[in-house]
Amino acid sequence: MSDITKQSLSELxxxxxxxxxxxxxxxKAFVERxxxxxxxxxxxxxxxxxxxxxxxxxxxxxxxxxKLPGIPMAVKDLFCTRDLxxxxxxxxxxxxxxxxxxxxxxNIWNEGAILMGKLNCDEFAMGSSNETSFFGNVQNPIxxxxxxxxxxxxxxxxxxxxLTPITIGTDxxxxxxxxxxxxxxxxxxxxxxxxxxxxxxxxxxxxDQAGPMAQNVKDCALLQEIISTYDEKDSTSIDFxxxxxxxxxxxxxxxxxxxxxKEYRVxxxxxxxxxxxxxxxxxxxxCGAEIIDISLPHTNYALPTYYIVAPAEASSxxxxxxxxKYGFRAEGENLIDMYEKTRSEGFGAEVQRRxxxxxxxxxxxxxxxxxxxxxxxxKLIKNDFDDAYKKVDAILTPSTPSSAFKIGEKTxxxxxxxxxxxxxxxxxxxxxxxxxxxxxxDAKGYPLGLQIIxxxxxxxxxxxIAYAMEEKINFKNNxxxxxxx
Amino acid sequence: MSIDLKTIKHISxxxxxxxxxKKAEKLAGDxxxxxxxxxxxxxxxxxxxxxxxxxxxxxxxxxxxxxxSKNLRDQVIKNSPKENEDYFVxxxxxx
Numbered sequence: 001m002s003d004i005t006k007q008s009l010s011e012l013x014x015x016x017x018x019x020x021x022x023x024x025x026x027x028k029a030f031v032e033r034x035x036x037x038x039x040x041x042x043x044x045x046x047x048x049x050x051x052x053x054x055x056x057x058x059x060x061x062x063x064x065x066x067k068l069p070g071i072p073m074a075v076k077d078l079f080c081t082r083d084l085x086x087x088x089x090x091x092x093x094x095x096x097x098x099x100x101x102x103x104x105x106x107n108i109w110n111e112g113a114i115l116m117g118k119l120n121c122d123e124f125a126m127g128s129s130n131e132t133s134f135f136g137n138v139q140n141p142i143x144x145x146x147x148x149x150x151x152x153x154x155x156x157x158x159x160x161x162x163l164t165p166i167t168i169g170t171d172x173x174x175x176x177x178x179x180x181x182x183x184x185x186x187x188x189x190x191x192x193x194x195x196x197x198x199x200x201x202x203x204x205x206x207x208d209q210a211g212p213m214a215q216n217v218k219d220c221a222l223l224q225e226i227i228s229t230y231d232e233k234d235s236t237s238i239d240f241x242x243x244x245x246x247x248x249x250x251x252x253x254x255x256x257x258x259x260x261x262k263e264y265r266v267x268x269x270x271x272x273x274x275x276x277x278x279x280x281x282x283x284x285x286x287c288g289a290e291i292i293d294i295s296l297p298h299t300n301y302a303l304p305t306y307y308i309v310a311p312a313e314a315s316s317x318x319x320x321x322x323x324x325k326y327g328f329r330a331e332g333e334n335l336i337d338m339y340e341k342t343r344s345e346g347f348g349a350e351v352q353r354r355x356x357x358x359x360x361x362x363x364x365x366x367x368x369x370x371x372x373x374x375x376x377x378x379k380l381i382k383n384d385f386d387d388a389y390k391k392v393d394a395i396l397t398p399s400t401p402s403s404a405f406k407i408g409e410k411t412x413x414x415x416x417x418x419x420x421x422x423x424x425x426x427x428x429x430x431x432x433x434x435x436x437x438x439x440x441x442d443a444k445g446y447p448l449g450l451q452i453i454x455x456x457x458x459x460x461x462x463x464x465i466a467y468a469m470e471e472k473i474n475f476k477n478n479x480x481x482x483x484x485x
Numbered sequence: 486m487s488i489d490l491k492t493i494k495h496i497s498x499x500x501x502x503x504x505x506x507k508k509a510e511k512l513a514g515d516x517x518x519x520x521x522x523x524x525x526x527x528x529x530x531x532x533x534x535x536x537x538x539x540x541x542x543x544x545x546x547x548x549x550x551x552x553x554s555k556n557l558r559d560q561v562i563k564n565s566p567k568e569n570e571d572y573f574v575x576x577x578x579x580x
Contacts, residue, residue: 099560326564340503359500375536431540
């Protein structure tokens with residue numbers, strides 16, 4: 001079968017289960033395509049030889065009752081993988097080899113999947129274009145020198161370019177949904193507390209969530225039901241009844257009330273995005289949904305709130321990188337000198353900037369003015385959503401205020417880079433689930449995404465809406481394999 | 486509000502990140518533009534708003550105090566940049 005890498009996850013699972021193809025054949029196909037695609041720079045660490053061995057072992061004694069039987073998969077390099085280097089895209093973890101496995105990846109291996117390698121990302125997931133990675137830029141398979149989004153840029157690239165049938169990313173302010181939107185793929189940020197954070201390199205602990213990235217909604221639902229488990233090793237993991245999302249998936253969304261928040265019509269929003277949103281509303285109506293205008297009055301305050309809360313938590317989380325226990329060390333004249341040199345040489349510019357912002361807003365004399373203020377505004381933002389959900393079942397917005405931009409276009413202006421996440425950040429602040437689905441193209445032919453935001457723990461509902469709309473939209477990604485010589 | 490070089494040096498010390506003059510100037514520029522953007526929050530009155538510390542509206546679960554993983558010494562020390570048998574090694578602290 002020559003077109004193995006073109007198959008969706010669901011097709012691959014079915015073909016392996018019916019013994020039409022073996023895990024070895026599938027793994028070999030994705031490894032070969034990954035090897036031919038080095039120019040994309042999607043991988044930080046490749047583990048192809050081990051993957052092929054594991055596939056061979058799987059085929060010798062295949063367990064076809066598993067949900068991901070012998071399916072090869074590369075994952076974002078923010079998930080700790082036992083005995084395989086985990087860098088978080090940073091020089092400071094360049095040589096870090098975890099002795100334990102993250103719960104989310106363990107759940108995936110328990111269902112029979114096989115690790116192919118670790119995917120590039122912004123350093124400590126801080127970025128919207130994958131340009132802050134110590135391991136270099138990632139190319140968007142849509143066009144040369146175009147960013148794949150971030151921070152899960154290697155993940156979005158690898159799914160769009162079919163280097164992996166499916167993957168997982170993490171999303172603190174949009175890091176799954178924005179790259180999915182930039183590459184014409186599907187990405188789900190689950191409810192806070194749905195997927196365990198154990199073994200994921202921490203960025204901002206009250207916002208971080210792992211989630212699936214896929215070529216279609218059904219695959220996304222299947223991976224979500226595998227990675228979402230209660231875990232006592234994460235004190236914020238929530239014990240709620242989880243659906244078998246893929247089994248309960250339905251296109252019947254008749255009578256669902258979908259809210260359109262007027263505050264998301266931001267100043268300077270390109271007409272293409274406005275048009276896409278209007279089209280999205282029509283698709284939702286075609287599916288039988290009822291459209292209701294709503295208001296989320298504090299939307300404009302979400303980004304400034306985020307840029308206090310996230311750096312504050314990051315400055316605390318990243319205090320552990322001191323050159324003593326693991327990771328990179330720069331020698332110094334004394335202990336303090338060693339700390340300061342290690343952190344100055346080990347962290348990149350964006351990470352240092354955010355640690356400094358976070359340290360400042362938490363420092364004596366400024367805590368109330370910034371951090372406490374931001375926590376209060378965060379409450380107002382969450383209240384907005386609580387009020388809206390008295391009237392609607394879900395909310396429809398664009399995923400991003402623009403399509404993918406060129407590498408280098410926004411690197412000198414941090415604030416313009418931050419504005420990329422204007423539609424995604426409020427969802428993290430309120431702890432809600434959100435999914436981005438590809439919904440059209442701009443004039444340049446670059447993909448654009450729509451976001452569906454749900455109530456807390458209502459992943460099934462937004463997956464259903466996405467599933468129904470996906471059929472109406474009938475999106476086709478224009479990828480011509482330009483990087484394969 | 487304006488963050489001057491003296492403040493940058495102070496934050497750099499608190500952050501344990503060494504900063505030379507050139508880097509300090511760049512950081513001052515970046516941080517000022519970011520804080521200009523953050524100042525928007527001052528438009529809102531929040532005197533009677535409860536701060537949101539966690540979106541998960543549950544109390545932390547208690548668990549029994551049992552040792553679940555033992556003898557992890559080798560694993561704990563495995564990634565250290567410098568060690569001596571059972572210890573992490575750092576520059577001399579006590580003269």
